[in-house]
Amino acid sequence: MGLLKSFFTNCAHPRGRMGRAMLRFMNFGHAPLTNWGLDFVDFQPGWTMLDIGCGGGATLKRLLGRSNEALVYGIDISQESVAKARKVNADVLDKQVFISQGSAENLPYGDEKFDLVTAVETVYFWPNLPHCLQEVRRVLKPGGKCAVMVEVVEADSVWTKVVDGMTAYSPEQLKKLIDDAGFVDTELHRKKPSYAAVIGVNPPSSH
Numbered sequence: 699m700g701l702l703k704s705f706f707t708n709c710a711h712p713r714g715r716m717g718r719a720m721l722r723f724m725n726f727g728h729a730p731l732t733n734w735g736l737d738f739v740d741f742q743p744g745w746t747m748l749d750i751g752c753g754g755g756a757t758l759k760r761l762l763g764r765s766n767e768a769l770v771y772g773i774d775i776s777q778e779s780v781a782k783a784r785k786v787n788a789d790v791l792d793k794q795v796f797i798s799q800g801s802a803e804n805l806p807y808g809d810e811k812f813d814l815v816t817a818v819e820t821v822y823f824w825p826n827l828p829h830c831l832q833e834v835r836r837v838l839k840p841g842g843k844c845a846v847m848v849e850v851v852e853a854d855s856v857w858t859k860v861v862d863g864m865t866a867y868s869p870e871q872l873k874k875l876i877d878d879a880g881f882v883d884t885e886l887h888r889k890k891p892s893y894a895a896v897i898g899v900n901p902p903s904s905h
């Protein structure tokens with residue numbers, strides 16, 4: 699595998715030294731997309747939130763900054779991501795921020811725990827996205843929101859060529875997947891050049 703391809707494959711599952719470099723890069727590189735997408739969420743004090751595919755943990759900090767007295771959970775399949783996210787959130791770790799290793803396919807949380815679930819630049823890598831979205835609905839409170847943010851929206855983009863196992867969804871495809879999972883009042887926001895944020899509401903009578 700070429701060095702460049704090997705580096706970018708760390709987007710899907712950061713590992714080792716290159717993975718750590720990628721996590722450092724993503725923590726600031728994804729700030730504009732994340733902050734833009736989070737602006738569409740009407741945050742309330744005391745929320746319990748989950749960031750799936752939390753990477754190096756910067757989104758966990760950003761979520762904490764938007765809701766007073768919040769509890770924020772992060773999960774990621776990569777051991778390297780979990781270690782970095784724990785380091786970045788060390789001051790509040792296991793007090794306000796809780797980070798686990800695991801997959802979107804099988805979330806280790808009880809039903810109806812979260813007010814908001816976020817997923818930034820990660821759904822490309824989730825196997826069986828419709829199933830994962832059902833998992834998201836299971837852990838969301840009735841009326842809770844799911845916010846998915848992406849900036850790779852072309853199926854044949856340069857990214858999907860260099861990153862193994864990556865699936866790019868168009869914003870419309872993502873919205874349909876979220877609607878089909880049973881979310882309601884789904885909003886699709888776009889910003890040039892390719893930002894997309896799709897936000898769905900878990901119906902109040904879902905369980």
Ligand SMILES: C[S@@+](CC[C@H](N)C(=O)[O-])C[C@H]1O[C@@H](n2cnc3c(N)ncnc32)[C@H](O)[C@@H]1O
Pocket residue numbers: 709710711712724725728750751752753754757773774775776779800801802803817818819820823824825
């Ligand atoms: C491109 S990085 C984005 C990280 C972070 N959300 C950010 O915006 O900086 C994708 C992350 O998703 C994680 N990931 C991939 N597949 C996953 C899965 N099935 N469940 C949970 N996390 C996953 C990867 O390990 C990686 O840390």
